[in-house]
Amino acid sequence: MADLGSHPSVPPLRDGLVPRQAVARTEKRWLAIMLAMLAVMMAVVVATGIVGSLHPSSNVEVIDPVTLHLKGEFVESNLGTAIEPDGSATVRIIAQQYEFVPRCLLVPAATPVKFRITSADLVHGFMLPYTNVNTMAVPGFVAEVRTNFASPGEYVMPCHEFCGLGHQAMWANVRVVPSEQFGDLGPTGRARCDTQ
Ligand code: CUA
Numbered sequence: 051m052a053d054l055g056s057h058p059s060v061p062p063l064r065d066g067l068v069p070r071q072a073v074a075r076t077e078k079r080w081l082a083i084m085l086a087m088l089a090v091m092m093a094v095v096v097a098t099g100i101v102g103s104l105h106p107s108s109n110v111e112v113i114d115p116v117t118l119h120l121k122g123e124f125v126e127s128n129l130g131t132a133i134e135p136d137g138s139a140t141v142r143i144i145a146q147q148y149e150f151v152p153r154c155l156l157v158p159a160a161t162p163v164k165f166r167i168t169s170a171d172l173v174h175g176f177m178l179p180y181t182n183v184n185t186m187a188v189p190g191f192v193a194e195v196r197t198n199f200a201s202p203g204e205y206v207m208p209c210h211e212f213c214g215l216g217h218q219a220m221w222a223n224v225r226v227v228p229s230e231q232f233g234d235l236g237p238t239g240r241a242r243c244d245t246q
Contacts, residue, residue: 111191111192111194113190113191115189119144123142123166124144129142129143129242130155130156130242131155131156131157131158132240132241137161139157139163140163141157142166142167143166144170145169145176146169147214147216147220148213148214148216148217148220150176152222153223154223154243155207155222155223155243156225157226157227158227158229158231159199159201159202160200160201162198163196163197164194164195164196165183165197166194167185167195168189169189170189172213173186173187173188174186175210175211176193176207176210177207177208178224179205180205181199183195187211204223204226205225205226206222206223207221208220208221
């Protein structure tokens, strides 16, 4: 088969036509290049997954979603914004079908802010447009995102993982206020704007 083109019964090709052996050779070469590229990309995916220890959420911290509301860090009275002794803010949030608790977050501007979020039921999304905040809320894990709001403003935080029929109505408001307006919360005080 390899010498079909040169078989005496096959007429010579017209000018400009490429013999089939040459076509097959080129295609085989491209096939080899493509397989090599695939192998390299797969190796990169596997290597970064192992070396970077990729995890389902941004923070490898597990939590029992069944007892979330009953005990521990995410009980109702602990949700919202806490001010740490160093002046930074920690915001604790639960995502559940179909709301964020609290529905309105109050955070200080020009202050390091750490969001800690988990889900009570299934995978939800947590994103603040125009900031670096973008993670998934996965049941069983606590996701942690850090940011710093340069100036006061209002953000709408939509759930960006499809989570069921009420997904499109699931969002929270984030109100960023000047830090001097924030007031003294004390060690156990939690700020939110849906109860104030
Ligand atoms: Cu929660 Cu979409």
